Amino acid sequence: MGLRPRKQFAQHWLKSDRALNQIIQAAEITKCDRILEIGPGTGVLTRRLLPLAQAVVAVEIDQNLCQSLAQQLGQSENFLLLQGDILALDLPTHLAAFPSFQKLNKVVANIPYNITGPILEKLLGTIANPVTKPFDLIVLLVQKEVAERLYAKPGSKAFGALSVRVQYLAECELICPVPASSFYPPPKVDSAVVRLRPRPMEPAALEPRCLEKLVKQGFAAKRKMLRNNLRGIVEREQLNHLLEQLEVNPQVRAEDLSLTQWVSLSNRLCVPTP
Numbered sequence: 001m002g003l004r005p006r007k008q009f010a011q012h013w014l015k016s017d018r019a020l021n022q023i024i025q026a027a028e029i030t031k032c033d034r035i036l037e038i039g040p041g042t043g044v045l046t047r048r049l050l051p052l053a054q055a056v057v058a059v060e061i062d063q064n065l066c067q068s069l070a071q072q073l074g075q076s077e078n079f080l081l082l083q084g085d086i087l088a089l090d091l092p093t094h095l096a097a098f099p100s101f102q103k104l105n106k107v108v109a110n111i112p113y114n115i116t117g118p119i120l121e122k123l124l125g126t127i128a129n130p131v132t133k134p135f136d137l138i139v140l141l142v143q144k145e146v147a148e149r150l151y152a153k154p155g156s157k158a159f160g161a162l163s164v165r166v167q168y169l170a171e172c173e174l175i176c177p178v179p180a181s182s183f184y185p186p187p188k189v190d191s192a193v194v195r196l197r198p199r200p201m202e203p204a205a206l207e208p209r210c211l212e213k214l215v216k217q218g219f220a221a222k223r224k225m226l227r228n229n230l231r232g233i234v235e236r237e238q239l240n241h242l243l244e245q246l247e248v249n250p251q252v253r254a255e256d257l258s259l260t261q262w263v264s265l266s267n268r269l270c271v272p273t274p
């Protein structure tokens with residue numbers, strides 16, 4: 001098509017049929033689904049989504065790619081292409097004139113790795129401000145290191161603040177690894193497909209902003225004990241007492257606390273605002 005990946009948009013185009021098939025399978029697509037695709041690129045994933053879903057809304061920042069996609073797929077009645085930055089785009093406003101493309105319920109995408117964190121926040125929200133109407137399902141192709149952090153278990157090296165924040169908002173699952181050779185041009189890192197199922201946390205934090213602050217401060221220096229990282233928030237004796245109530249070693253590090261323990265610690269430490 002005479003197109004070349006552009007470094008300014010961190011473009012690496014997926015070419016592996018195996019990876020594409022696994023993404024489609026993980027998305028559990030039905031004819032009722034209305035899908036958001038971020039960064040469709042040359043449209044290799046889009047072409048597989050269109051026959052399966054009720055509607056596909058693709059957001060692409062690259063003008064040259066948009067022109068190519070419009071030429072190739074513009075005749076599909078269930079396809080809507082928006083040019084713009086997904087982080088800045090107000091989707092509800094843009095979709096207001098297109099009733100059949102509203103109420104998107106799934107995200108399926110090979111996202112730019114350099115903005116993975118902001119995209120996750122856009123799709124899920126934060127602990128303090130979760131998305132009010134979350135997607136039913138989110139399937140993303142991300143950098144392998146990020147994927148490992150998303151589904152990491154407490155006590156593992158990969159478990160960190162991102163793990164707690166995302167797992168508070170969604171169930172996280174590894175679908176499959178994707179080697180660098182599956183892309184053109186190949187990135188310097190391997191990738192992986194992850195599936196997120198947004199859901200309310202049970203039990204929830206009574207003061208979500210407090211939990212968010214605790215997690216950020218608790219993981220500020222991973223090699224330090226939690227009581228040292230939280231020194232500016234809670235006195236050592238009080239924290240030791242709270243950890244004992246949770247049957248946790250007072251010398252614990254942040255990565256050793258499970259998500260439910262983080263919530264329990266927050267609920268014991270932070271008094272809800274009337």
